[in-house]
Amino acid sequence: KIDGSSTVYPITEAVAEEFQKAKKNAIKVTVGISGTGGGFKKFCRDETDLSNASRPITAKEMEDCKAAGVEYIEMPVAYDALTVVINPKNSFLKQATVDELKTLWEPAAQGKVMKWNQVNPAWPDAPVKLFGAGADSGTFEYFTEAIVGKAKSSRGDYTASEDDNVLVQGVSRDVNAIGYFGYAYYAENMARLKGLPIVNPKTGKAVEPSGANVENGSYVPLSRPIFVYVKVKSLQKPEVKEFVEFYMKSADKLVREVKYVPLPQSAYDFNLKHVKDMKKGTVFGGKNEVGITIEELMKREAKL
Amino acid sequence: MQIHDKPALKAEARSFNFFYGEVQALKNINMPIYDKKVTALIGPSGCGKSTYLRSFNRMHDLYPGNRYEGEIRFHPDNTNLLSPEVDPIEVRMRVGMVFQKPNPFPKTIYENVAYGLRVRGERNKRVLDDKVEHALKGAAIWGEVKDRLQDLAPNLSGGQQQRLCIARALATDPELLLFDEPTSALDPIATGAIEELVHELKKRVTILIVTHNMQQAARVSDYTAYMYLGEMIEFGKTDEIFIKPQDKRTEDYITGRHG
């Protein structure tokens, strides 16, 4: 029984589907979408076996789990690249820096930065139409943290939607629009949208959102790992264990299929090793971090 | 012979008052109902005929706010029908009623007549068949419906429906039958049939009939009571009332000086 983030859902769903097929439907897997927070809530109430998460577990949630005696293993399963998209007819935007995006999205901009030329004088005197993820999503949290520098800190006067297709619609219809959402939605709608290259703060080079750039770690700071948490107790059930093994083995292929960016195979093997060694806990200590690479993660020591 | 002049009492109203909420609809009514006789209630519209009639089977209990005062004694057991200890359902089992507009249930003819028996818990098919036939014969409609007992009752003509309603009331062997203007919705031929039936029935049961048609009262009843504005103005043998009313108001009404 799995629940949690809608961002991770497509991957887990694909795995679940294949897994059931492989097992001839003898094992029933359900995948819910309650959001990362809702998922953890159930997870820490001991209601689910695995929890999809688009961000690491928070300190509060760690406490809840501890209180309920729930122990878990953290497994990164893919990269999600946030894509900043613009209308394909937009001719003046070729690239953007993190600072520019910050000027546009920070809370201070609310009601003030309404024209493109207020961000960059080289840009035209045209109104800005903003589209973004709903304020309770992991995407929102990560974007604000990466761009503005503080989680959940954003201007409020933009069109927010949980349904990313709505955002796709919005941006594709308005020349002056700019928006952000998960890479998969961009990948499916390349005809209607243009992905805005983001200048890598370290190298100073503009990097296009693409699978390759995410994988090679140059698309920063807008790419992030996403996770599946598995309950230690549940691993004693053979079907859960089998499912986790199946997940890690087929992840590379299935992640690609649902248009996410897979981690290097070594990372999946590493996850399996954790399972074998019962390496419990999170490596984040209850905080989210921006721009972290998978290699760094693998080096860290997990804590409960 | 004395016994013929004053037959046995079947029921008797004693200082009977009735109230619809605050409104007094019947005022101090005293009246005998003789066994195996037809008693007609006449009077202008709104004078309380229906109200009085419906007191005999506690129909007013169905609606809140109605109140009885005084007694209606029922013989031979001398029970007060209106007493709160008396179960209105039992009263209705002993007192049958036929309404102004025929109101057969939208069920089969058979089920209409058997209904009263089923309500009493009768399940035996043989007994039911028997009693249904008997009641339909009693209501002089057996011949017309015996081949279509499973037809829906509302498909009958108005007069047939009314006789079916009589059969329905008869099936449970009531001791007193109440008729509230039973022919006012019927054509002359159906009316004739019902009047004849009433005449037949009084051999077996006591009948109390409301009518707004004085000729009908004269034709079918042995006793007549004239009511006016909730009061019982005059009661007596039908011949006497029609030939020589004692009260000016009765006379006015009978000679048609009223609505």
Place this chain on the structure above:
Amino acid sequence: MQIHDKPALKAEARSFNFFYGEVQALKNINMPIYDKKVTALIGPSGCGKSTYLRSFNRMHDLYPGNRYEGEIRFHPDNTNLLSPEVDPIEVRMRVGMVFQKPNPFPKTIYENVAYGLRVRGERNKRVLDDKVEHALKGAAIWGEVKDRLQDLAPNLSGGQQQRLCIARALATDPELLLFDEPTSALDPIATGAIEELVHELKKRVTILIVTHNMQQAARVSDYTAYMYLGEMIEFGKTDEIFIKPQDKRTEDYITGRHG
């Protein structure tokens, strides 16, 4: 004098047949209606009185499937009321109607009476006030309602409502007024008031009234028509019909041998 014996004609049915779909409800009716007289229609229930009456203002046009045959001529202009070329709305503007159950509109007393005038496009407040007062006086209800013209009409008593409906019909000066059992829902006192009113009104308009009450017919009408099973059995001066009916069926009905 000849003129008194046979007054002017107001309307006249000629070989008039009426069909509810396939069912023929009126059969070959021929009958005159005299100007400024009261004509009563009597007959047993279901004989077609209402059907006939409602033909005079083309009420049947409101429901699909009804069919007229023959003519009803309207004088002095000798229009055939039933002709398809004649607009039923125009007919209704000339022929007023009062129903069995009082049916005031859910508006104020004033608006009820003014309704017909507004339909005719009258907007002038003075004219309306005048006509409303006049009509209410004509219906003998002015005294009772003059201080409460803005009250809702459905709050009046039954008898008052019926007189209000008469006022409503009078306000537009109809040439012919149809009454369908106007008193059957009323108490004797209200009935008396309406009967008196009918008597008053015939000075001004022609009246055709359906009643199931023979005494009423005798009291208020100049002419009486007896109908039976859709046919016009007998028509004549009221005195003559009641004293010496020509047809056995009329006699039976009048003497009460029928429902």
Place this chain on the structure above:
Amino acid sequence: MTAHNASDLPRISDRLAKNALRNVSERIIEAILFAAAAVSVLTTIGIVYVLVSESIHFFAQVSIVDFLTDTQWTPLFDDAHFGIMVLVSGTLVSSFVALAVAIPMGTIIAIYLSEFANPKVREIAKPVLELLGGIPTIVFGYFALLIVTPVLQKIFPELPGFSLLSAGLVMGIMIVPYVASLSEDAMRAVPMSLREGAFAMGSTRLYTALHVVVPAAFSGLAASYILGISRAVGETMILAVAAGMQPNLTWNPMEPAATITSYIVQVALGDLPHGSIGYQTIFAAGLTLLLITLCFNILGQWLRRKFRENY
């Protein structure tokens, strides 16, 4: 005087006494039926309990004054503001637009079906129209976003891609069958005798309908409008898809805005941890929504009582 022999007498009297068994079983049945009727009250108590108990936590942290007067709604942001008026304005504006469509259109259709159309048309049109109420609202949402908005943009070029106007219009269409069907029922319950009275005075169909039938059926019409209003206020998916979900204190239907309901689904679908203040806001918002519909209902009850059918 001997129709019944003496031995009969006590038996008959017995029968007339109350039958205890029958009385008890009738009482039990009545109690069961009462319990069923009481379920609706329990439901209300449940709703109020759930909303209030979570809202209490919320109001422990946010003052009611702020809640009612703040002009920003950013409960999930770092800089949190809890001005419910932002959502209320979106809710009211979109409902207003919807009702501006649904009430006239519904009433006209009802009058047409009950007073003009022949019975066959009515028997077919009514259920077909009711199908509109059966279309999943999410389909309406995309209808508003993909079809109605572009059409409207042709008329008002400055209209943004998400707006209360297009969501409201479509919502109005969705509500039409509720209003039309209930109003039509109310008008058909007006006794024919009233209509005959009006026609006998020489009035036309429309005049009869407007001056006699509509006033007579007014309490029923009011009830249908109230139901329409509640539908509009409570509608969720259309607004979530087409109105833009942008917390925006505006009374202008040409702008995008978030409504109470769209906020609630957004959070219900999101990644928010339970027990957080952000999560509790949905109960406070739900409570506000309930109070709004309750106000309209009380208004409706009052209207009905004032114009109770008087025919």
Place this chain on the structure above:
Amino acid sequence: MQPLTTEQIRAVIARGKAKDAIFQAVGILCLAIGLLVIFLLVGDMVIRGAARLNLDFFTQFASRRAAQAGILSAWVGSLLVMLVTACAAVPLGVAAGLYLEEYAKRNLVTEIIEINITNLAAVPSIVYGLLALGIFVYAFGFGQSILTAGLTLALLILPIVIVATREAIRAIPGMIREGSMAVGATRWQTCRYHIIPYAMPGILTGVIIGLARAIGETAPIITIGALTFIAFLPPLPFTETTEGSAGLFEWLMSPFTVMPIQIFNWTSRPDPAFEVNAAAAGFVLMAMVLTMNGLAIWLRYRMRKNIKW
């Protein structure tokens, strides 16, 4: 003042008739707009979804591949949820309607119940979702099961059923009631033999209209948290499962998905191919609603034929 001349009267009538005609045109236009929207929406769904409208679509589970995804678990889920809804709402609603029409005395309690029912009818469906989340999911511990969803929707349509029941009962002439009581029937016997059977056509219509509304509800079910990938069916009674033999009511506690949720899920997929599925599923849902409405009309017609007074 003069009475109007014939010409004047004719002019007035002509004006009135012109207004009639204009109104009639407006009425037809409004009706046409409504119907047009329906045809547009349904037509659009048919055209876009046509490619997927085949038997496989009904017998396959949801899948991440649009072309293989089907609605098996969704339509089974919808039907089962409707079953629970009907089983809960009908007895409750009919009993409540009976009580209010046939038993209740006019007093404060009755008054409260009545006002309360009209209020409930107006409570937004999403609020029911919040109620269900608090009461059924957590307090009663039913979880995100068919039972929870069915009961939630039952509460949602309860006012509709109650109102329909009351209307139907009110349409039964009082003389039928009196006729039954007059032969000595108790109140309950009168209800059982007469009121309930004669009110049945009206009750059924109300129930089906309520169900047709419930089957399309998305918001409360989302709030319960039932948006899930389900690639299996609830256990049939008495079949063997991995958790042992399923009891008669095991399926009640099974996780589920329903049509509107499946549609919602598909419309929010990045891959546009899923929109075809969403359209096809939308059409299937419409067809379900249509069938229900048709059934209601047919039943009403069938049953009315046997009931007249």
